[in-house]
Amino acid sequence: MALNVLMFYILSAVIVIFSVLTITSRRILRAAFYLLCVLVATAGFYFMVDYQFMAGVQLVLYAGGIVVLIIFSILLTSHISHKFAKPEAMRLVMGLIVGVSGFALSTIAILQFAFKETENAAIKVDMQAIGTQLLGTGKNGYALPFEVISVLLLAAMIGAIVVAKKGK
């Protein structure tokens, strides 16, 4: 077995195990840690497919930003030692049914579909290409989404401030 394949399966195993742990762990900080592991493993994937920029964003924004945010909020709102009660059986069963059946269906759908490999040559993914496209205004240029998402971030910021601001 090739190294990269082995690595893929290791990463897969990490993702599978830790995502299960994330949703089952009864201690919230641990859950956050498991989530971080999943996200980092995902970043590993991105490295494997040569999308370093993506992987970097994943690590910085996701693992670094969001998870930290989550951990902060956990610290703000929960006791570290607090252990959750076990989920209700009924809810657990329903969750499992939805999860398992959804997973089964998507797997079947994926396996059934005959994906066609492309004949087009791969584009070179470097920072320059990414930068050009991000500011491109034609097809496959992402200037417009880029601008709009800035409005979104501004609005989210204002919104978060309005909501979280203390006092009258």
Next chain:
Amino acid sequence: MESNSFFLMRNELILVGIAMILLVAEIFTKPEKKNGIITLAAVLFGLATVANFFPVPEGTLFGGSFITNPMTVFMKSVLNIGVFIVFLQSVTWLRKEENHGKISEYFILVISTLIGMNFMISSGDFLMMYIGLELATIPIAALAAFEKFHEKSAEAGIKLILTSALSSGILLYGLSFIYGTTGSIYFVDIVDKISSNPLQTFGLVFFVAGMAFKISLVPFHLWTADVYEGAPINITAYLSVVSKGAAAFTFMIILFRVFSAVTEIWQPLLYTLAVATMTVGNLFAIRQNNMKRFLAFSSIAQAGFILLGIMQGGELGMTTVVYFMLIYVFTNLAAFGVVSAISEATGKENITDYNSLYKTNPKLSLIMLLAMFSLAGIPPVAGFFGKFFLFTAAGAKGYYILVLIAVLNATVSLYYYLRVVKAMLIDKSDEPIGTFKTPWAMRASLLICVAGIFVIGFASAIYEYISSISFGIN
């Protein structure tokens, strides 16, 4: 790319401009003069609304990411009108002491969500659509929790953000399959690569589910009532009219543009959703006592009717849907306006509080009566035309049974709309809501609504205009 092609994005740019002006104004306004921002925002927005009525050439920008045509421009105008009315209706509310510090934030958030909706409507690829969708959702969650000292408001905010995140996750998962099987996020590239294989259907269904969340179609509607009840009334009005209208329009346009090859899949899917939505919406609406919650379920049921038009899939369908939404904006905002006026004046929001309202506030009651009749689809008010044409659209496709179910549901809906009428005109009350004077802004907004309710039905020119700019699958 020429500079005047930005003219195609006129409305979005104006809105961003307004948002910026307000942001600046917020910084340079003294705290005791914050109320001036209300007037500023209303005037600016009114101008923007008027400006958008000027004709615009058709065209695309950013390599197909942004599409504009008379229909999208018209839809944006409809949304602008809705938002303008909402602004007028929220004047009193904003002047309250507790909201004093959040006036400009309110406007900025609303306008930014409106920008999101505008991009959503004009989107030419899934990325723009998704970003627009999120932009139209995330700030609303903050708005829903705007009265953050009310527990209900906070609850509304959290429920909205978490469920909407889930829904956008599901939507995205569907979109990822669409991208994976077609190789593009651009609508024009996708359209001829769609077939009815399981994976693409999977993607389609998840996409529909995500959109159904926004339009609050049953069974993806559960957040609606809670959020509508908890959010400030004006936000609820905004959610139920503008946000829903934009999402429905986008949903329709994408189904037409992208999934035109698989109508045999999404039509039965919408059929099911329509039946479920109308029925469940009605059943829940029957037993509500809180006016906002009641209107929430009523608007769920109304969304079911919109699907009838979408399913038609042709010019007729689009015309009827847009026409209905136009009517719906005026009708529902009239209802919310009255609820808002009463709530601001007395704090009462229950149907039973409205007993004998006609005795003390006859004008408000009459407006409410008209709104209820229009929602129920009773002639001669516009709602009748809107509903009948939606039925016509479904009939054109041969869905007579669906039409029957829909009309029967309309009959059931009449029951609860009449409950409100009954409360106001028939039921006696020991402590009726006292007579109060409605502020001028509210009056103006209600006047606009009433004019709309009466005129749009009879003025066939409006329908003809919509018909002339609409397009179908083919």
Next chain:
Amino acid sequence: MNILNLFVIIPVLTVLGIMFVKDYKGARMTAAIGMSLQLVAALVMTLMYFAERKAGASGEFLFYTDITWFKTLNIHYTVGVDSIAVWMICLASIVVFAGIFASWEVQYLSREFYISLILLATGVFGFFISLDLFTMFLFYELAVIPMYLLIGIWGSGPKEYSAMKLTLMLMGGSALLVVGLLGLYFNSSAAGPVTFNLLELSKINFPMAMQRFFFPFLFVGFGILGALFPLHTWSPDGHSSAPTAVSMLHAGVLMKLGGYGCLRVAMFLLPEAANEMAWIFLILTTISIVYGAFGAIWQKDLKYINAYSSVSHCGLVLFALLMMNKTAINGAVLQMISHGLMTALFFALIGMIYGRTHTRNVPEMGGLMAVIPFLGVSYVIAGLASLGLPGLSGFIAEMTVFVGAFAHTDTFHRVITIIATMSIVITAVYILRVVGQLLLGPLREKEYLEFPDARWYERLSLVVLILPIAIIGIYPAFLSGTLADAIVPIVERLTAML
């Protein structure tokens, strides 16, 4: 300008006028003036119509006007009348006119009352003049909805319940109608663009499968308003709770919309299906006729009695229509007019009696004839008209129906005709029972002696209704003979396949 537009314009102007008056006196005066003008307009229109016919006007509908409304949907504002519609408009004008005077004393929210009443009337008039199914349907719904307010606000007894039931059931009926109308609309494309125009539709021979599917929708949809068994139950409750003028208008005119619609839309446009399915509905209408009459016997509330009686009589209308020959349809139209007048008279009287005794429970009253002879005699006249006494309109109508119905060649139609004729005996039973208990016999309460007899407006209202009943009864030819121009094309279309 087309005279028919007056029938929409006058009510709308009247409504606007009422909005600007101050008190109840002004409101009722405005309403009375408006509806008097309406009555005059109806009579003038009738005269003009028959003058034009005499002058050789040969169109199926006269005063035909066609204005495009929704161009892309090919929806028009099309008006025109044939002789059936002319007489129905006359009927409606008379009943509305009488209704205004019968409710002269309404003071609680009187402006709103008259506005609702006249809106209802607008719906009725609009319905009869419309030739475009869309506008027809619009007016139909317009006529139904004010009922809710009228019953709910000014009614008595379990008014909210009754009003709600009535509204929902009638709206359920219009649900069926929507489907039927859309079916007609979309299947009309064979001859050109899809259309709601009745005249255009009547030139199309729809395929059988389509007819079979849509006929029940249309017939039942209109039939609910025509109190088709078993969908008649809105009628007893609705009528009993409604205020006087509303009962009058509803039983007198609105229920006729059902019969008219069944004829003009369901049967006329889908003749083959009508022929094929007639037997089902004939059975139902026969049940209506007998069942309504038997139901009336047991009732004690005056309005319930009359409501069941209406079920029976309106059943006769549908029954006659389904017989599908000239005589029977002629009879059906006569019965609509006759029943409209006499049931309006009944309800007016019941309202007036109730206004004095404050009860409608028959066993609690007695001997009223001695104290209020004018009302008493009018009630007897109404009763006699209802039980089909010659010389009053009921006889003319019923006999025409029976002769027409009996003209069918197969045993089934004959047998149900005979069953239907039995209703005239049962009618006599309950009418006389009520007359006996209510008006005759010894005076029941001393305080009855203080009752005033009919006041001027009450007399006016009653006389306006009694006169046509008597005129039709004594000289039926002026009415019965004039319907041919409308009925012949319908019958020809209905029997074309046979």
Next chain:
Amino acid sequence: MIEGIPMTHVLIVSAFMFFAGICGFIIRRNMITILMSIELILNAVNINLVVFNKYLYPDQLQGQFFALFVVGIAAAEASVAIALIINIYRRLNSINVEQVNEMKY
């Protein structure tokens, strides 16, 4: 480095992650864990997008950019959500969803 790794396997892993997230949303009661479940969901979507891009359509970077924007939006969403959670916590002193259902039926 993707030789020998079947695309479908990656997709299945991401599907697993996705439905684990869904399942987490359903069975968890703490709002923050629900938020984490959502992050799992979005992450799964990103994997899909990137993998499709790499395996099937490497001539353009649509999937990757899509995923980038999803990350950005997820961040915005998370920040607002956390603000709201904190707000709730201030009001109710709890972030258990069971406590947050004053409005129902």
Next chain:
Amino acid sequence: MNYSYTILILLIPIAAFLFNGLLGMKFKPIVSGLVGTIGLGIVFLLSWYTAWQYFFVGGMVDGEFPKIIAMSMDWLQFTDKLTIRMGIMLDPISVMMLVVVSSVSFMVHIYSLGYMKGEKGFERFYSFLSLFSFSMLGLVVATNIFQMYVFWELVGISSFLLIGFYYQKPSAVAASKKAFIVTRFADLGFLIGILLLSFFTQTFDFTTLTGADHSIFESGAAKSFMGMSVFTWACLLIFMGGAGKSAMFPFHIWLPDAMEGPTPVSALIHAATMVVAGVFLVARMFPVFFFQAPDALEVIAYVGGFTSLFAAIIACTQYDIKRVLAFSTLSQIGYMILALGVSGYEGHEGVGYMASMFHLFTHAFFKALLFLGAGAIIHAVHSNVMQDMGGLRKYMPITHITFLIACLTISGVPFLSAFFSKDEILVAAFHHNKLLFAVEYLVAGITAFYMFRLYFSIFWGKDTQYHHTPHEAPKVMTIPLMILAIGSIFAGYVPFAKLITADGRPFESHIDFAIAIPSVLIGLVGIGLAMLMYRKETHIPERISIALGGFYKTVYNKFYIDEIYLFITKKIIFNYISRPVAWFDRHIVDGTMNGIGWITLTSAKKIKGLQSGYLPQYGMVFALAAVVFVLIFAFLVR
């Protein structure tokens, strides 16, 4: 011949009705009385003039009396062929009826001036009387069967109004209602009969129906229903109508009760005119019956015979004088009906028809006389029960004499009018059906018995002490009595066989002494028995009634027919049909409608759990729905 003036015969009464009904209250009561009476007087003169002109000036054409349509106008067109025309037809029987109706009616009008004097509603009484006269006259001159039905109904309603004249008296109200409903029920048969007949013959007109051309019956002759031809059915149903109006068994129950009306009304309507409408109807349709439905004719004969016996027996036990007279009327009409039933058509064969009409004619006089006399008595003693009377001959000589004449007449004493007419009936019955003949013989005896029972109880018998001394009625009442007495003596000398026959051709008739003598004898026996029992106060009647026991009680209670009716109406129709229908309507039909509403509301309640307010559950539903839709649309529905 110009008969167009006959329209006045109808117009004058209706004008009087409208005048009295609408304006009567505005004038003094007597004005109404005079208007009515004078109007009827003119009608009376016109009728006699018409009769004279018809029989003796116009005379026969081709050996028979023609049917003359004096006027006719279209009234209501059903189909091209079937049109109701309103018109006036003159033929022997209608002219005869005109005479009878107008005469009796005129007498009653005069009489009522005295009898009803001072009554509340005097003008109402006269307006109703005029209405009745109009309807009855319209009925007899009807040119077609539907016109007859129209007036038939009007007669019914006039009768209803007059019986219920004392509308504050519950028994009067009940009686009027009963009369109307029973006859209405019978009229239903009439109507259906008309429908049947007119459908197959495509005509309503009597001239066509009873004309010589029988081809119109061909279309229906072959058709039969339940073993009888359609025309038999039609005729039986039409006769049902006649039986209702003429109070034949089993529709007789309304007539005794109808005596609740003022006595002049009983004389006019329930003795002389309206109740013979059934006879008139059968006579009018006689050719149809005879040629198309001989079976029906047979039924008619038996119905007539049975009723006459049945009513006569009951009459023997009643104490209310008006009721006795009512049963006597029943009995006599039974005679007439029977006579029609046993009649032939041509020449002497048609003696039954002639006799029936003859008896109708004479009966009108003596029965009106009896009733008016009874009225005078009631007027005097303020009671109509026999036990309250006795020895009245001293106080009321004129009434006594005229009453006696009438009793003698009805008993068939020779050379009084009924002797001739009854004899002809017996002849006809003898030739046709011996059983019925025997019955009628018996009835003749019983008739004599109960009439004299009545007579003796009133005018002889015990000397009753009266609160107020009875006194003779005023002139305005006695004069009509005397006129009618003259009529009942001499009416028998009208040569009926020359004027009114089934085929319109005169024939020779003579008294058949072999039949007449025994019938006279049996009448005398009856009179004798009555004299024995009731001339002086004796215990014989009481003892006989005790001896007969249950039978007497049964008869006294009119064979409990009323109770059976009551059972059927109150129990069956009200309790077992109407009440369940009402229940069914409220609970099942309406219950279903309410049930739909209930289901909607309940299901609304049941599904509220969906909206639990619980966030994970929302997500669960959301995801589950998405997955299920994928399952359905991606995999199941392909």
